Amino acid sequence: MSKRVTLLTDFGTADGYVAAMKGAITQIAPNVVIDDASHDIPPGDTRAAAIALRRYWRLYPRGTVHVVVIDPGVGSARKALVVQADERILIGPDNGVFTLVLNEAESWTAYSAERSEFFRSPLSNTFHGRDVFAPLAAHLASGRAAAEVGPGVDAPVRLDFPAPTRDGERVTGEIVYVDHFGNLVSNIPATMITTSMRVRVGTFHLIPLSHAYSEGAVGSAIALINSDDVLEIGVRDGNAAHHFRIGRGARVELIPTQ
Amino acid sequence: MSKRVTLLTDFGTADGYVAAMKGAITQIAPNVVIDDASHDIPPGDTRAAAIALRRYWRLYPRGTVHVVVIDPGVGSARKALVVQADERILIGPDNGVFTLVLNEAESWTAYSAERSEFFRSPLSNTFHGRDVFAPLAAHLASGRAAAEVGPGVDAPVRLDFPAPTRDGERVTGEIVYVDHFGNLVSNIPATMITTSMRVRVGTFHLIPLSHAYSEGAVGSAIALINSDDVLEIGVRDGNAAHHFRIGRGARVELIPTQ
Amino acid sequence: MSKRVTLLTDFGTADGYVAAMKGAITQIAPNVVIDDASHDIPPGDTRAAAIALRRYWRLYPRGTVHVVVIDPGVGSARKALVVQADERILIGPDNGVFTLVLNEAESWTAYSAERSEFFRSPLSNTFHGRDVFAPLAAHLASGRAAAEVGPGVDAPVRLDFPAPTRDGERVTGEIVYVDHFGNLVSNIPATMITTSMRVRVGTFHLIPLSHAYSEGAVGSAIALINSDDVLEIGVRDGNAAHHFRIGRGARVELIPTQ
Numbered sequence: 001m002s003k004r005v006t007l008l009t010d011f012g013t014a015d016g017y018v019a020a021m022k023g024a025i026t027q028i029a030p031n032v033v034i035d036d037a038s039h040d041i042p043p044g045d046t047r048a049a050a051i052a053l054r055r056y057w058r059l060y061p062r063g064t065v066h067v068v069v070i071d072p073g074v075g076s077a078r079k080a081l082v083v084q085a086d087e088r089i090l091i092g093p094d095n096g097v098f099t100l101v102l103n104e105a106e107s108w109t110a111y112s113a114e115r116s117e118f119f120r121s122p123l124s125n126t127f128h129g130r131d132v133f134a135p136l137a138a139h140l141a142s143g144r145a146a147a148e149v150g151p152g153v154d155a156p157v158r159l160d161f162p163a164p165t166r167d168g169e170r171v172t173g174e175i176v177y178v179d180h181f182g183n184l185v186s187n188i189p190a191t192m193i194t195t196s197m198r199v200r201v202g203t204f205h206l207i208p209l210s211h212a213y214s215e216g217a218v219g220s221a222i223a224l225i226n227s228d229d230v231l232e233i234g235v236r237d238g239n240a241a242h243h244f245r246i247g248r249g250a251r252v253e254l255i256p257t258q
Numbered sequence: 259m260s261k262r263v264t265l266l267t268d269f270g271t272a273d274g275y276v277a278a279m280k281g282a283i284t285q286i287a288p289n290v291v292i293d294d295a296s297h298d299i300p301p302g303d304t305r306a307a308a309i310a311l312r313r314y315w316r317l318y319p320r321g322t323v324h325v326v327v328i329d330p331g332v333g334s335a336r337k338a339l340v341v342q343a344d345e346r347i348l349i350g351p352d353n354g355v356f357t358l359v360l361n362e363a364e365s366w367t368a369y370s371a372e373r374s375e376f377f378r379s380p381l382s383n384t385f386h387g388r389d390v391f392a393p394l395a396a397h398l399a400s401g402r403a404a405a406e407v408g409p410g411v412d413a414p415v416r417l418d419f420p421a422p423t424r425d426g427e428r429v430t431g432e433i434v435y436v437d438h439f440g441n442l443v444s445n446i447p448a449t450m451i452t453t454s455m456r457v458r459v460g461t462f463h464l465i466p467l468s469h470a471y472s473e474g475a476v477g478s479a480i481a482l483i484n485s486d487d488v489l490e491i492g493v494r495d496g497n498a499a500h501h502f503r504i505g506r507g508a509r510v511e512l513i514p515t516q
Numbered sequence: 517m518s519k520r521v522t523l524l525t526d527f528g529t530a531d532g533y534v535a536a537m538k539g540a541i542t543q544i545a546p547n548v549v550i551d552d553a554s555h556d557i558p559p560g561d562t563r564a565a566a567i568a569l570r571r572y573w574r575l576y577p578r579g580t581v582h583v584v585v586i587d588p589g590v591g592s593a594r595k596a597l598v599v600q601a602d603e604r605i606l607i608g609p610d611n612g613v614f615t616l617v618l619n620e621a622e623s624w625t626a627y628s629a630e631r632s633e634f635f636r637s638p639l640s641n642t643f644h645g646r647d648v649f650a651p652l653a654a655h656l657a658s659g660r661a662a663a664e665v666g667p668g669v670d671a672p673v674r675l676d677f678p679a680p681t682r683d684g685e686r687v688t689g690e691i692v693y694v695d696h697f698g699n700l701v702s703n704i705p706a707t708m709i710t711t712s713m714r715v716r717v718g719t720f721h722l723i724p725l726s727h728a729y730s731e732g733a734v735g736s737a738i739a740l741i742n743s744d745d746v747l748e749i750g751v752r753d754g755n756a757a758h759h760f761r762i763g764r765g766a767r768v769e770l771i772p773t774q
Contacts, residue, residue, distance in 0.1 A: 015571070026551075037277035
């Protein structure tokens with residue numbers, strides 16, 4: 001069985017930087033299979049990367065190596081992290097991209113990659129995707145242990161994701177992500193929602209809860225528990241972000257039906 | 259030999275939905291190789307997906323599993339389809355994305371995937387790419403038979419692709435697709451075309467037939483039989499859709515040379 | 517060990533042309549692993565393709581087959597090239613996309629692919645990615661020798677990349693590439709640079725040399741030796757191309773510090 005490595009970056013593909021990472025991996029570990037997760041994370045958007053990564057890291061089989069390179073601090077003193085979580089390996093800069101993995105893993109240990117035998121030589125200051133994270137992925141996919149890369153890290157950097165609040169029967173949260181379809185993903189988990197609630201987003205809209213986008217008429221607003229088990233607002237066959245003219249950070253309220 | 263699974267979606271990659279599908283597939287079938295066909299189909303555009311799929315489904319070797327998730331009706335009563343056609347397997351929603359496969363296959367049988375052992379559990383109402391189509395692909399790539407997934411389907415949904423018409427020596431068709439280069443792909447097959455015809459597109463243009471884009475001067479309009487064996491109109495080193503300001507649905511005529 | 521084939525095109529993925537290439541490869545060589553390098557090269561931009569290819573072709577292990585299809589001259593008399601360089605195989609049109617490979621390889625031999633047994637039959641005039649380059653890649657990844665495809669080529673087409681000039685202590689070059697982040701990549705190699713120089717780009721800006729983007733304040737201009745060992749100008753956490761409103765072809769000067 002070939003080991004699998006996934007790649008998540010904000011590089012786009014046109015420059016050849018992603019292909020350079022793939023070359024650097026297969027140079028060391030020629031038999032790995034590399035799956036592109038995405039290279040279209042908005043430049044520097046560690047928050048978007050954390051949310052995308054949450055959607056797949058534990059669906060992959062045990063032993064998978066997930067590489068995440070959203071790295072605006074490349075060349076600074078930020079650590080290069082190797083995280084072992086629920087029998088998957090995650091590799092990337094210590095800048096918060098693993099926040100949701102750490103929050104959700106049953107158990108994890110993290111290491112600061114410092115031993116230069118795991119890096120490319122010479123080592124650039126500007127492209128650790130190729131020179132640090134790709135070789136690390138190759139070595140770990142080839143059977144080296146995470147603990148070999150360097151000392152343990154007790155408290156990796158975590159991004160501060162906003163938490164929803166409850167006030168009586170009212171729940172207030174916010175839009176934390178807008179997806180490719182313009183669907184508005186909130187931070188309100190299914191456990192805080194009852195079917196007798198309506199959703200207010202922006203200032204005017206009171207949307208009842210549905211089970212599926214196909215329940216609404218074309219062009220109508222829909223609110224439902226999405227496949228990540230959080231509240232999501234969309235427009236049937238349309239783009240909710242455009243429709244409501246709102247985006248990340250917008251307030252969402254769940255209000256009891258009168 | 260590893261089984262191969264291809265993915266065609268309208269998801270984009272940035273949200274992690276595609277990676278979630280890849281994870282769900284490899285969780286069940288860790289040795290499959292996954293090829294991205296595309297994740298850039300315009301949202302909900304089943305017609306564009308049908309045309310893209312036509313270009314590759316039978317070029318892949320026998321036994322390949324092609325997954326197509328353009329699924330605006332997710333969560334509705336639309337069937338999840340498994341089609342066995344010319345020894346390839348196709349998996350996706352029953353909404354017409356397989357129209358051209360069914361039209362062109364020498365033989366096919368279709369099944370409605372209903373047996374929950376082939377699905378992820380729990381099953382969401384919003385993300386059948388991950389919960390239905392990916393697990394189906396993994397099980398079928400692992401040797402389960404298409405007929406096991408559920409009852410046969412005699413008449414899968416078919417999209418109504420417009421047919422060209424002939425009136426005397428004149429042939430009338432339409433643009434059914436605009437590609438990445440702005441080339442205008444018509445529905446007029448090579449079999450309806452003779453070299454003594456000229457092409458009228460928009461209202462003013464009479465273009466003689468060429469054999470290759472490189473025959474024209476830079477910036478000039480070219481009409482030729484394309485690699486799908488249909489009439490295509492382009493501009494040498496340019497973008498015909500911008501040049502003529504027309505797109506899908508525009509009328510195309512083939513007129514005998516005087 | 518599976519042979520690896522990489523693909524670099526200007527096709528985008530949405531039309532299914534890339535998937536058709538993958539199908540045409542795996543039809544002949546079902547066990548190859550195909551890595552997407554990129555399909556987002558700007559249409560017809562052989563120069564951008566040459567620069568992207570330079571970033572990865574020799575990082576991949578010996579024996580890798582790199583396919584490059586940026587081919588505005590498809591259907592003309594331009595040759596189909598197979599280049600063997602430093603134990604990698606490169607396949608693509610003879611239009612300059614291999615310029616930097618030829619410039620940097622320790623040794624190379626090139627062949628004009630002419631023997632039709634290596635092509636798909638029938639052979640279209642518009643899609644040599646599918647009909648010529650993909651089958652060539654499959655056959656060469658399956659162990660056929662480059663020299664079998666046709667006669668040798670002594671002088672493949674080369675693009676004319678501008679060279680930097682030195683006048684006393686002053687070095688003048690130009691921006692040859694703008695990357696996904698808006699970083700401005702010049703043609704001035706590290707060997708022409710000393711740390712006592714400042715960089716002038718546009719008309720007003722005198723930027724000292726840094727070691728990493730993280731050295732600058734957010735929004736400030738940075739000049740450094742990049743991971744390709746050439747001078748690059750960027751903006752910390754920003755887009756230098758937008759900031760300076762310049763692009764490919766802009767003049768860059770290195771001026772001694774007073």
